[in-house]
Amino acid sequence: MTLDTVAHAAKTPDTEQPWAELGLKKDEYERVREILGRRPTGAELAMYSVMWSEHCSYKSSKVHLRQFGEKAPETDALLVGIGENAGVVDVGQGYAVTFKVESHNHPSYVEPYQGAATGIGGIVRDIIAMGARPVAVVDPLRFGAADHPDTKRVLPGVVSGIGGYGNCLGLPNIGGEVVFDACYQGNPLVNAGCIGVMKHEDIHLAKASGAGNKVILYGARTGGDGIGGASILASETFDDAKPSKRPAVQVGDPFQEKLLIECTLEAYAEKLVVGIQDFGAAGLSCATSELASNGSGGMTVTLDDVPLRDSTLSPEEILMSESQERMCAVVEPEKVARFLEICEKWDVIATVVGEVTDGDRLEIFWRGEKIVDVDPRTVAHEGPVYERPLARPSWQDALQADDANKLARPADADELRAQVLRLVSSPNQASKAWITDQYDRFVQGNTVLAQPEDSGMVRIDEETNLGVALATDGNGRFAKLDPYAGAQLALAEAYRNVATSGAKPLAVSDCLNFGSPEDPAVMWQFSEAVRGLADGCLQLGTPVTGGNVSLYNQTGDVAIHPTPVVAVLGVIDDVTRRTPVAFADEGHLIYLLGDTEEELGGSAWSQVVHDHLGGLPPKVDLERERLLAEILISASRDGMVDAAHDLSDGGLIQALTESCLQGGKGARVVVPDGADPFVLLFSESAGRAIVAVPRSEELRFTDMCGARGLPATRIGVIDGEEIDVQGQFSIPLSELKDAHEATIPNLIA
Amino acid sequence: MTRIGVVTFPGTLDDRDTQRAVRVAGAEAVPLWHRDKDLKQVDAVVLPGGFSYGDYLRAGAISRFSPVMETVIEQARGGMPVLGICNGFQVLTESHLLPGAMLRNESLHFVCREQKLRVENAGTAWTADYSAGQEIHIPLKNIDGRYTADERTLDMLEAEGRVAFRYLDVNPNGSQRDIAGITNEAGNVVGLMPHPEHAVEPLIGTAGTDGLGFFTSILKKLVAA
Numbered sequence: 001m002t003l004d005t006v007a008h009a010a011k012t013p014d015t016e017q018p019w020a021e022l023g024l025k026k027d028e029y030e031r032v033r034e035i036l037g038r039r040p041t042g043a044e045l046a047m048y049s050v051m052w053s054e055h056c057s058y059k060s061s062k063v064h065l066r067q068f069g070e071k072a073p074e075t076d077a078l079l080v081g082i083g084e085n086a087g088v089v090d091v092g093q094g095y096a097v098t099f100k101v102e103s104h105n106h107p108s109y110v111e112p113y114q115g116a117a118t119g120i121g122g123i124v125r126d127i128i129a130m131g132a133r134p135v136a137v138v139d140p141l142r143f144g145a146a147d148h149p150d151t152k153r154v155l156p157g158v159v160s161g162i163g164g165y166g167n168c169l170g171l172p173n174i175g176g177e178v179v180f181d182a183c184y185q186g187n188p189l190v191n192a193g194c195i196g197v198m199k200h201e202d203i204h205l206a207k208a209s210g211a212g213n214k215v216i217l218y219g220a221r222t223g224g225d226g227i228g229g230a231s232i233l234a235s236e237t238f239d240d241a242k243p244s245k246r247p248a249v250q251v252g253d254p255f256q257e258k259l260l261i262e263c264t265l266e267a268y269a270e271k272l273v274v275g276i277q278d279f280g281a282a283g284l285s286c287a288t289s290e291l292a293s294n295g296s297g298g299m300t301v302t303l304d305d306v307p308l309r310d311s312t313l314s315p316e317e318i319l320m321s322e323s324q325e326r327m328c329a330v331v332e333p334e335k336v337a338r339f340l341e342i343c344e345k346w347d348v349i350a351t352v353v354g355e356v357t358d359g360d361r362l363e364i365f366w367r368g369e370k371i372v373d374v375d376p377r378t379v380a381h382e383g384p385v386y387e388r389p390l391a392r393p394s395w396q397d398a399l400q401a402d403d404a405n406k407l408a409r410p411a412d413a414d415e416l417r418a419q420v421l422r423l424v425s426s427p428n429q430a431s432k433a434w435i436t437d438q439y440d441r442f443v444q445g446n447t448v449l450a451q452p453e454d455s456g457m458v459r460i461d462e463e464t465n466l467g468v469a470l471a472t473d474g475n476g477r478f479a480k481l482d483p484y485a486g487a488q489l490a491l492a493e494a495y496r497n498v499a500t501s502g503a504k505p506l507a508v509s510d511c512l513n514f515g516s517p518e519d520p521a522v523m524w525q526f527s528e529a530v531r532g533l534a535d536g537c538l539q540l541g542t543p544v545t546g547g548n549v550s551l552y553n554q555t556g557d558v559a560i561h562p563t564p565v566v567a568v569l570g571v572i573d574d575v576t577r578r579t580p581v582a583f584a585d586e587g588h589l590i591y592l593l594g595d596t597e598e599e600l601g602g603s604a605w606s607q608v609v610h611d612h613l614g615g616l617p618p619k620v621d622l623e624r625e626r627l628l629a630e631i632l633i634s635a636s637r638d639g640m641v642d643a644a645h646d647l648s649d650g651g652l653i654q655a656l657t658e659s660c661l662q663g664g665k666g667a668r669v670v671v672p673d674g675a676d677p678f679v680l681l682f683s684e685s686a687g688r689a690i691v692a693v694p695r696s697e698e699l700r701f702t703d704m705c706g707a708r709g710l711p712a713t714r715i716g717v718i719d720g721e722e723i724d725v726q727g728q729f730s731i732p733l734s735e736l737k738d739a740h741e742a743t744i745p746n747l748i749a
Numbered sequence: 750m751t752r753i754g755v756v757t758f759p760g761t762l763d764d765r766d767t768q769r770a771v772r773v774a775g776a777e778a779v780p781l782w783h784r785d786k787d788l789k790q791v792d793a794v795v796l797p798g799g800f801s802y803g804d805y806l807r808a809g810a811i812s813r814f815s816p817v818m819e820t821v822i823e824q825a826r827g828g829m830p831v832l833g834i835c836n837g838f839q840v841l842t843e844s845h846l847l848p849g850a851m852l853r854n855e856s857l858h859f860v861c862r863e864q865k866l867r868v869e870n871a872g873t874a875w876t877a878d879y880s881a882g883q884e885i886h887i888p889l890k891n892i893d894g895r896y897t898a899d900e901r902t903l904d905m906l907e908a909e910g911r912v913a914f915r916y917l918d919v920n921p922n923g924s925q926r927d928i929a930g931i932t933n934e935a936g937n938v939v940g941l942m943p944h945p946e947h948a949v950e951p952l953i954g955t956a957g958t959d960g961l962g963f964f965t966s967i968l969k970k971l972v973a974a
């Protein structure tokens with residue numbers, strides 16, 4: 001086959017090209033031809049097709065995501081905003097924290113172990129590309145029904161992949177979620193988040209500037225794995241009729257990634273790097289076009305110099321390969337030798353593959369011939385943007401009318417007791433220790449709180465005890481009932497979880513998991529969720545710093561529940577003041593903060609007892625959330641509470657069960673006058689938390705709540721070895737523990 | 750100041766944690782690099798945990814051939830105190846400074862938990878601050894942690910009091926005779942799977958400071974010497 005050079009392409013305008021197979025639409029292909037003034041070469045077609053895929057270009061979501069910028073709250077905390085590899089937040093004392101959540105959903109369904117492993121690898125490289133040392137990871141996960149046979153294939157693979165890769169990198173896994181729902185059967189959601197820490201002056205950006213500066217590719221050799229992963233895997237709906245997509249999933253080598261982290265940080269420390277970009281989706285196409293596009297000039301790249309694992313790869317394949325553990329640095333010529341020396345010290349292969357030019361073209365050469373000659377901005381930033389049609393689904397009204405508050409409730413105390421046990425042992429409410437015990441939560445020696453705490457917390461300064469907390473939450477059932485409210489409830493829950501731990505919420509990242517954007521109903525869900533999240537962040541004063549959109553999460557015509565996963569980052573001045581979930585001290589008083597309404601729509605109870613999804617989700621009151629957070633943070637700082645736990649799925653009884661089991665102490669609960677025990681225990685009203693207050697602090701604490709106008713109801717005391725709800729039932733801790741802990745091992749192990 | 754070296758192999762993870770533990774105990778932590786034979790005149794060496802060389806081939810199997818290990822092996826035979834934690838323990842068995850080997854956990858899964866141990870031998874260079882029979886809680890995290898040796902070796906270890914630590918309540922990886930750590934005959938070389946360096950500050954994890962004794966033991970011994 002003759003090499004498809006730029007010159008050849010100009011001479012052969014009528015050559016048929018496989019644009020459709022590469023995932024481009026007809027009009028997109030026409031636009032590429034228009035931009036270039038000729039047909040693209042094979043290599044150019046490969047680049048445009050991956051960079052213009054949904055996964056890389058956000059072409060369907062962009063018009064909505066703009067709201068995160070337009071509605072951004074005023075804040076001094078944001079050092080780097082949306083558009084870079086990850087946002088950066090000022091946490092004080094000269095420290096900056098970068099964090100982000102990404103999806104690796106489709107690859108994890110095809111090949112659970114490698115899909116999940118490389119998801120961790122990708123997010124960690126995003127964080128190092130900002131100049132930061134990664135300090136922790138979290139994993140929000142969603143699987144199909146817990147008792148479905150395929151869940152037994154997907155879940156253990158995903159968990160081993162996260163553990164196998166993350167543990168080997170030396171990053172503590174401090175949080176996340178595990179949710180089961182039949183809607184994720186063919187589309188598990190494997191999201192991964194990472195936090196990194198640096199000093200303000202160490203922030204790095206993906207930018208190639210300074211003509212004559214060298215472009216250095218370092219890390220793993222380039223192989224045939226993951227070719228077309230971005231365009232084909234992430235941007236199309238699974239269809240059983242098509243051939244296996246296994247070769248499109250990348251294979252990870254965490255050892256190589258660990259070397260990459262250390263070697264990159266050492267190069268930063270010596271100030272050797274002008275600009276840097278990780279290789280994620282779309283590999284070399286993405287890294288070179290983004291670096292050049294963000295910089296002031298152009299770039300030339302000699303593909304022959306790229307170290308290969310497979311010498312038979314074509315130039316198109318080299319450009320599209322998603323081989324893991326690779327990065328690209330822009331380095332001044334006089335610093336190249338030292339950069340290469342550091343790579344050699346860490347046994348990392350590093351090669352100069354190109355140069356920044358003062359032109360405005362990205363030119364790529366192969367065997368001495370020019371095979372790419374493009375304006376990098378048209379590849380990286382000026383892809384198609386769609387205003388997809390959107391329409392409120394025809395079934396939405398009927399779904400909301402199917403009121404969960406009307407479902408049959410327990411007839412007597414015995415049935416109430418039985419339903420409590422069913423709830424705390426249901427897969428979503430049961431202990432996830434079987435999963436999280438496969439992750440290293442201790443490494444780096446700074447973990448203050450880790451799952452199953454409300455948020456993960458790490459110390460970032462040993463002298464001052466400054467720390468950061470991260471919580472991720474999302475409830476697809478709520479979002480299905482009302483995507484606007486569902487997104488706000490996810491935000492509210494993560495915000496609350498950071499505050500219950502004693503940290504002040506600062507900023508937000510998100511991972512928006514939805515079905516096909518070509519379905520107007522899905523697009524409506526997406527637009528509502530983004531609007532809800534943007535409005536909510538504005539109201540709470542927590543800017544969105546970046547995030548990720550994962551579309552086409554559907555099998556055939558059936559989309560997953562709309563699942564916006566929200567991560568909230570918080571800061572705590574002194575981690576010794578953190579508040580754990582566990583009830584540890586007998587005699588301390590249990591207070592319920594906030595108002596409990598009759599709100600069972602989308603609740604865990606309605607799912608577990610009635611297999612029901614309908615009605616409206618709990619009301620959102622973000623001003624109340626803010627007040628609750630302020631009270632929780634003050635109480636933690638001033639030593640007024642010893643334990644705190646947010647109330648979310650499963651309601652009060654779930655929170656009590658978790659706090660009691662973790663502390664190994666029981667609770668005597670009194671139902672307040674006029675309250676319905678069932679509603680008290682199972683309602684999922686937002687804006688609530690339970691706290692344990694030492695008797696000596698009771699007056700001070702209730703005075704504070706009273707003065708600030710936060711309802712605080714004394715509902716019991718930590719005592720004994722059972723949860724006793726006066727006049728209703730009592731369950732020994734041992735029985736609760738068995739129910740809560742046996743479920744996941746029985747289903748999965 | 751007493752100088753304790755902490756070796757970094759490519760893929761070592763707990764080196765900085767171990768350096769911190771050494772400092773918390775009051776000694777000077779000296780970073781040692783795998784390619785460097787020079788031990789920089791340290792008084793003792795810790796081989797920390799991690800996945801050196803990615804655990805490729807077999808955990809510890811490649812690291813034992815690194816230049817730094819040539820000197821460590823030679824000086825350990827001459828009596829220099831050496832502690833191997835987790836991957837470091839694996840390196841010590843691969844180096845034949847300690848007998849036996851580690852297999853994949855019985856569950857075949859990575860396991861991370863707070864582990865209860867009994868100190869069986871408080872006479873080694875690294876355990877003198879504990880008392881024999883003392884029960885301690887220390888984090889454990891490994892996938893290849895199942896200590897294994899032939900029956901004769903196990904009997905010998907038992908008879909000579911060289912089982913230094915045993916798992917209590919739960920054997921997390923299926924090790925033979927619940928062995929969590931062992932010592933050499935002279936008591937200067939100790940290896941264990943759990944991670945004492947993660948239990949030196951009350952705040953971190955919930956394991957308290959039960960691991961600090963490893964580092965204070967060696968410090969006292971070296972200061973006294």
